[in-house]
Each structure stands twice: as C-alpha cells, then as structure tokens.
Amino acid sequence: MAGRRQPTALLEANGRKHLTEAEADARRDQEVYVASPEAAVPPRWLPKKLHKEFREIGEILLAAGLYSELDRDVLGQYFLARERWLRADKLASQAIRDKDETLAQKWASTQNTYFRQARQCAESMGLSVTARCRIVVPQALQNAGRAGPEDGADEFTRKLRARQAAALEAAE
Template identity: 35%
Template structure:
C-alpha cells in the first residue's frame, strides 16, 4: 500500500526535487485548496461550545488546514472534550469515589470519551504528533557555507 500524497510545498521543502517544473506546477494546480468561506459553529452546540469552536476554527483556518468539510469533525471533538471533562468532574466527587460500581461506570465513560477526543484531535491536527505530519519545515536562507576544501583546489591558467 502506498503512502498518502504529500502537498507539493512539503515535498519541495524536504528537499525532494525529483519533479520537473511542469510536474510541480501541475501538482500545485491540482491540489485541493481548503474552502473557508462559510465556516460556522453547528446549531447543535451549546453557547459555550460554539465559543470554543470559533476559537479553535480561527486558529486552524489561520494555519490553512481547516475547510468547510471539517466543521462536523471539530464539533465532534468539542462535544467529546466536553463529555470527557464532565466525566472527570464526576470522578472527583466524594460520593462517586465511595461507590465502586459508580466509580467503575464513570471511569469507563471517561476512558471512552478520552479516546474519542484524542481521535478527533488527531484528525484535526490538534495533537503534537499529528501537527508534526502537517508542518512544512522552514528553509534556512543563510548564506551558503564556504567550501572548506577550496584552498586545496589547483588553479590552472587558461
């Protein structure tokens, strides 16, 4: 099974210049550009969740990694994060900690919500490891290093 195709800018930034200029231009033209015109928080989110949605969405749009098709994925992340935080609150209550069955139930729910949250976060590029896959390395634009072997070159009179 082959790898997922990387954006052409990432291929060039990594120094893999095995493509011709025509191939590079073709890939640039054929790459899907994210559409960010109409990104709004879904109506099924609470006011607090909508605020969180707008904060995260604006950051992802600035990074150029979110489009209109990612709206539901971000909403699922926010909902699962909310449910996870609620489970954590429940587990901290003394009456829950005293009852083994209730503690077990909330602990299982917390684990499920955490896994959902982590999966959604990874899909959206919100985790460190998923961002590492998205980052385009910056090209160092310093002056080229001097060739240390230049002094050993024989100069021929032409």
C-alpha cells in the same frame, strides 16, 4: 512500499524529486484544494455554550492553515466529547468520594471512552503536539530564510536564498 502521495509544492520544496513543468502541472491538476472560510462557524447541533470556544480555536486553526469548512463537524465533535468527558470526570470523582466502587468503575469507563473520542478528534485537527509534528514543513524552507543574504556567498547562492525566502514567506 510507497509512501503517501505528497503535494507537488512540497515535492518541489524538498528538492529531492525534479519534475518537468508538464509533470508538475499534471500533478497539480489532480490535487484537490479546499478554500479556507473567512470565519469558523460552529455547526447548528453544537450546544450554544460551546460556540464561543469553537470560534476561538477555529480562528487559531484558520490562521495556521489547518481549518476548512469540511473540518467543522470534527472540531464540534471534539468540543462535545471534551464536555462529556469533563462531566463524566466529575461524576467519577463523586463516586470515588462516596466510596461507590461499582459506580466509579462505570463512570471511569465512560470517561475513558469520551477521552479517546476527544483525543482522536484533536489528533485529526492538529490540536495536539504530536499531530502538529506530523505536519510536513520542508527543511529547505525552514533554513533558507534564516541565513543572511550577504554572508560571502556567490551570486547564484544569493539568488537561491532570495527565492527560498520568498517561498518561505508565501508558505507562512
């Protein structure tokens, strides 16, 4: 079974698939690129008290290259679900303190629903460790810039390392 289609730049960086210039150009023409916005602007429907935090996290995601305008609603839904989860947590805790098991059960169920919503949005935005681990960074790019330029290597290796270091800087 074939895996998910990977971007041409990733295929070239991995070095496992060798494409001709024509094949690479044809693949790039089929890829969809979305320009990153200059700033993370919260959606209008998001409560005003969540706007500051939206902008903070949005700027972090922008710097990491994980945010576009298309992600605005998902990030807003994350903050809304998290806010509702916190509210349900307080009400569940209050019901537990009052020893009202039925009400505590209902609020715990509601709390679980909001937690799942927040976690799903966080996963899709790269806000969790596991989601960030799924972001593919080619091993060649990670290691190339770390080696010293002059460690007894021949001319070809030095040029290759310089090229890989340039690609690593461009990727960051």
